[in-house]
Amino acid sequence: MAPTGMIQIGLSQRNPRPATPPSSPTMSDEDASEILAAMKMHPTSPDPHRSELLSFAQEFLDVVKSLNATQSTTAPPASADEVKAEDPPERFQTYKTVNEVWDEKAYKYVIEEQHQPEEMVDGLDQYVFIERRRIIKKTEIPVVYIDIKSKLLRDTLRVILAQAPEISLNEESLSVERNILFHYLPDLEASRKWNRVDPQDSIIRDHIALLIDHINLCYKETKVRLASLLKTREVTYDLLPFLFKPNEFVYTTCRGTKKPRCIRFESGEAKVTTNGVEYFHIKGKYLEFDGKMLGKVPIETAILGFRGSRNINSLEAFPLQYHESEKSIRETLVESGRKFCFSLIGTQHRQYRGRAFQMKKKKPVEIFINSRIMVDAASFQEINPNYTRPSIFKGSDSIDLWLIVDPASSNQIDESAMKSSMDLDALTDEDLLICSPTVLGFSLNDKLWLEFAVADISEISWNESLFNQVAIPSSSKKLIEALTTFQSGGQAKYTFDDFVEGKGRGLIMLLYGPPGVGKTMTAEGLSEHLKRPLEVSAGNLSKDAKHLEVQLCEMFEVAENWQALLLLDEADDFLCKRSYDSNHNSLVSVFLRKLEYYKGIMLLTTNRVRDFDEAVQSRIHIGVKYSPLGVDTRKAIWRSFLEKAKTENGDAAYSDKQLNVLAKHSLNGRQIKNAVRSAHAIASSDGTHLCYSHLETVLEVGKEFENDFRGSGEMANMLSYA
Numbered sequence: 001m002a003p004t005g006m007i008q009i010g011l012s013q014r015n016p017r018p019a020t021p022p023s024s025p026t027m028s029d030e031d032a033s034e035i036l037a038a039m040k041m042h043p044t045s046p047d048p049h050r051s052e053l054l055s056f057a058q059e060f061l062d063v064v065k066s067l068n069a070t071q072s073t074t075a076p077p078a079s080a081d082e083v084k085a086e087d088p089p090e091r092f093q094t095y096k097t098v099n100e101v102w103d104e105k106a107y108k109y110v111i112e113e114q115h116q117p118e119e120m121v122d123g124l125d126q127y128v129f130i131e132r133r134r135i136i137k138k139t140e141i142p143v144v145y146i147d148i149k150s151k152l153l154r155d156t157l158r159v160i161l162a163q164a165p166e167i168s169l170n171e172e173s174l175s176v177e178r179n180i181l182f183h184y185l186p187d188l189e190a191s192r193k194w195n196r197v198d199p200q201d202s203i204i205r206d207h208i209a210l211l212i213d214h215i216n217l218c219y220k221e222t223k224v225r226l227a228s229l230l231k232t233r234e235v236t237y238d239l240l241p242f243l244f245k246p247n248e249f250v251y252t253t254c255r256g257t258k259k260p261r262c263i264r265f266e267s268g269e270a271k272v273t274t275n276g277v278e279y280f281h282i283k284g285k286y287l288e289f290d291g292k293m294l295g296k297v298p299i300e301t302a303i304l305g306f307r308g309s310r311n312i313n314s315l316e317a318f319p320l321q322y323h324e325s326e327k328s329i330r331e332t333l334v335e336s337g338r339k340f341c342f343s344l345i346g347t348q349h350r351q352y353r354g355r356a357f358q359m360k361k362k363k364p365v366e367i368f369i370n371s372r373i374m375v376d377a378a379s380f381q382e383i384n385p386n387y388t389r390p391s392i393f394k395g396s397d398s399i400d401l402w403l404i405v406d407p408a409s410s411n412q413i414d415e416s417a418m419k420s421s422m423d424l425d426a427l428t429d430e431d432l433l434i435c436s437p438t439v440l441g442f443s444l445n446d447k448l449w450l451e452f453a454v455a456d457i458s459e460i461s462w463n464e465s466l467f468n469q470v471a472i473p474s475s476s477k478k479l480i481e482a483l484t485t486f487q488s489g490g491q492a493k494y495t496f497d498d499f500v501e502g503k504g505r506g507l508i509m510l511l512y513g514p515p516g517v518g519k520t521m522t523a524e525g526l527s528e529h530l531k532r533p534l535e536v537s538a539g540n541l542s543k544d545a546k547h548l549e550v551q552l553c554e555m556f557e558v559a560e561n562w563q564a565l566l567l568l569d570e571a572d573d574f575l576c577k578r579s580y581d582s583n584h585n586s587l588v589s590v591f592l593r594k595l596e597y598y599k600g601i602m603l604l605t606t607n608r609v610r611d612f613d614e615a616v617q618s619r620i621h622i623g624v625k626y627s628p629l630g631v632d633t634r635k636a637i638w639r640s641f642l643e644k645a646k647t648e649n650g651d652a653a654y655s656d657k658q659l660n661v662l663a664k665h666s667l668n669g670r671q672i673k674n675a676v677r678s679a680h681a682i683a684s685s686d687g688t689h690l691c692y693s694h695l696e697t698v699l700e701v702g703k704e705f706e707n708d709f710r711g712s713g714e715m716a717n718m719l720s721y722a
Contacts, residue, residue: 093206095214096127100134109134125149128207131178131214141270144178146211153207160187164246165266166283181211182219183245188212233322234309240280243312244268244319249430250284251329252301252317254437256357256364257453261286261437262320262333263299278305282317286434287337288389289345291378294424297389330433336454337432341424344439344454347562348375349533354456358449359388371445372460373452374533379558380440380449389451442558444533447540460531467525469640470518471633471669476624480522481529483507483622487601488530488563506598508619512609513626516668519605522624523567526603533564543573545586552594559600566602575606577613588613595619634672635663641676645690647683652690665699675699 103110111132130147148154154174161167161184167176181188192208216223219242226242229235235243244250250265263284271281280303288297301317312322323329344350352373357364381387438451470477487507511519527534537555542548559566568574574591578584592615595602606612609623629637638659645652654662667675679694 093210094127095129095131095210097131097133100132102135128153128210132175141272143269145175146178146181148174148176150207152204153211156191156204156208160184160191165285166246178215178218179241180246181215182222182242185212185215188215229309233312235312235315236309237278237280237303237305237307240303241268241270244282249320249433250282250301250317251320251323254453256359256366256451257355257438257456259437259453259455260329260333262433263301264434265319279303280305286436287341287431288436289340289377289439291376291381291440294341294345299389330429333435334429334432336437337435339457340435340439340454341427341432344375344457346375347378349373349460349562350375351458351460352443352452352456353458354453356443356448356450356452358451362388367446367448367450369443369446369450369452371443372533373441373443373457374562374564375439375441375452375457376558376562377440379561380442383554383558384449444535447537462531463528466521467529470522470525471629471637472518472522472624472626479622480509480526480624483509484526484530484565484601488532506595507601508595508598508621509601509603510609510620510623511603511605511626512607512623514607514628514668516670517626517629518669519626520567520569521669523565523603523605527565530565533562534567535559535562535564536567536569541574543583543587545583545590548574548587549590549594552591556594556598556600560598564600566598566600568602568604570606571604572606572608572611575604575613575616576608576611588615592616592619629668631663634665634667635659637669637672638662638676641673642690645676645680645683647680647689649683649687650689652680652683654692654695658692662695662699671702675702 099112100109101112102108126149128148128150130149132145132147134143134145135141136143148157157174157176158169161169161176161180164180164184167180168174188208189212192205192212222239222242225236226239229239244265246265246267248265249262251260251262253259254261263286266283266285268280268282270278272278282301282303284299284301285296286299287294290297303316312318313324320326320329350373351371353370354368355366356369357366359365435454437454439454439457440449441452442449467477467481484507511522513519523534523536526532535555535558542551555566558564573584574587576584576588578588592613596619604620642652642654642659675695675698676690678698680690682694682697683690
């Protein structure tokens with residue numbers, strides 16, 4: 001016979017409600033209201049207005065009304081024989097306390113019974129429950145467990161503790177840490193009052209009452225102390241186990257970015273390091289995306305031991321309900337979670353400005369980033385397979401108690417949870433509240449794989465007019481635009497391929513000419529025009545052929561996944577003619593071989609095109625020559641940069657005549673930009689707007705450097721040094 005009463009019904013979010021309960025307790029609405037009132041003001045609850053407690057009570061009211069409405073269809077009461085089969089009436093209606101100590105010979109914990117003179121029961125299984133006090137071998141810290149022997153009580157607790165983490169509810173025997181039961185006293189009280197009519201109800205009620213009385217007795221002093229401290233939102237170290245309830249939200253901050261975050265509390269335990277440092281170890285879970293799936297991931301944090309009492313919201317981690325701005329923090333974190341789940345999952349191109357970090361030797365190394373980034377957890381994990389996500393413990397100045405989640409578990413998603421959480425539309429605000437505050441990605445400017453704060457990520461503001469400002473013939477510009485647009489679209493009805501499948505499917509462009517004439521700007525303008533990421537590389541490529549091949553494979557794969565424009569700036573070392581240098585020849589061979597199988601858009605820049613290996617030419621789809629800048633082009637560049645050179649005192653002041661004088665200086669685009677930037681700095685320092693005199697000063701100093709650099713002033717310099 002199945003257990004009856006509450007065990008059959010339970011809460012809707014815990015066990016499905018049967019269509020016709022086997023036995024239905026008779027309870028009036030007045031009785032149910034009495035329970036609700038009692039649960040609202042239960043003294044064991046740290047917060048009398050705890051939402052989940054009210055929800056629990058309200059569900060009882062709903063169940064009672066449903067039962068009363070179907071009273072005529074309920075099953076007859078169980079017979080005495082059936083009651084006996086479920087839980088023997090001769091069970092000794094009490095509990096027993098035993099000690100569990102470590103046996104060095106047996107190398108396991110063994111039970112030492114505390115025999116009492118009046119004891120009349122043989123065997124521990126005849127008790128309602130056993131209180132088992134275990135002395136942990138390493139720390140000598142006692143942990144008390146309640147081993148439930150009564151089947152009726154066990155089934156009742158399985159309903160009440162259905163959502164409690166780290167408890168094996170499906171095993172035949174049920175063992176619960178006593179501190180956990182402290183948090184469920186209101187639920188136990190409600191369950192005791194709810195069971196009224198069934199023949200087994202009196203047994204269940206007696207067993208529940210025995211457990212409640214025992215818990216109340218054990219924690220009588222604790223409840224008084226805790227209630228007194230919570231009035232002023234304070235707590236002592238020894239009361240931390242009673243501050244955190246399983247499944248409630250815990251507020252803390254991200255270890256690397258210092259941004260707020262929440263986790264779901266699972267368990268807490270007082271521990272001691274090998275150096276004798278006490279700390280309260282917290283285990284929880286949060287929602288993470290690993291590049292393939294969204295699910296719950298374990299995470300750990302800790303609170304260092306302290307003397308006296310402390311404000312709850314000054315702890316390294318504390319229940320969210322005690323945050324002084326709980327409502328606004330909830331809203332902020334839910335919005336961050338929504339951004340995480342609906343905007344940043346998968347591969348995303350975004351703007352970032354703020355603090356980012358990477359874990360090095362189990363500590364976060366922080367760096368300020370102002371760059372476009374690629375959010376890509378899958379590529380991050382592939383390139384950094386041994387990377388371990390951080391815990392969220394904040395160390396003190398004197399103690400370095402860094403807690404790192406085991407890499408074997410920290411990077412694994414709970415696949416059982418995934419079945420329900422993969423549907424993004426089904427995510428609740430509570431799910432969004434515990435989303436990761438960071439995403440894994442790559443800083444395009446800094447060439448670093450980092451963790452970025454979700455709060456500091458923004459959409460990109462594209463400069464679509466930049467490509468039009470490139471100083472090249474309109475025919476060349478039109479050809480570049482057409483080729484790159486076609487290549488990036490990938491929607492052609494008829495595709496053109498090499499005789500060898502997968503070979504020659506990319507678009508390789510060579511931009512050649514003197515420095516500062518717009519080669520790099522062309523790549524940047526194309527990136528803005530196509531709204532694609534721009535990956536710049538070359539200087540960091542290896543000069544070892546074997547290592548270069550690995551680098552190119554990795555770089556090409558990532559660029560293809562991102563659909564990025566790949567710019568190899570000043571790639572002369574890999575394109576120059578092969579000679580007697582075997583290492584150089586190997587580099588060129590590797591580069592050309594990999595180049596042929598690249599499927600994306602690549603731009604190569606150089607000012608030494610005549611030194612290129614002949615095999616390079618056949619692999620270039622289009623070559624664009626950049627000539628030295630003419631006067632009209634230089635004038636346009638001067639005007640463009642000066643229009644941006646605003647100070648607090650206004651726009652830059654110059655005439656068209658002065659602009660013509662500036663254009664006569666034989667400067668390239670990069671030199672013009674540097675001159676305007678230097679003049680802008682002088683004007684800002686003087687507290688005035690930029691004017692022609694500032695530019696004259698910069699150009700005069702630059703002319704001296706140019707003479708020395710070109711050698712025209714070498715003799716004069718030698719005489720001046722003498």
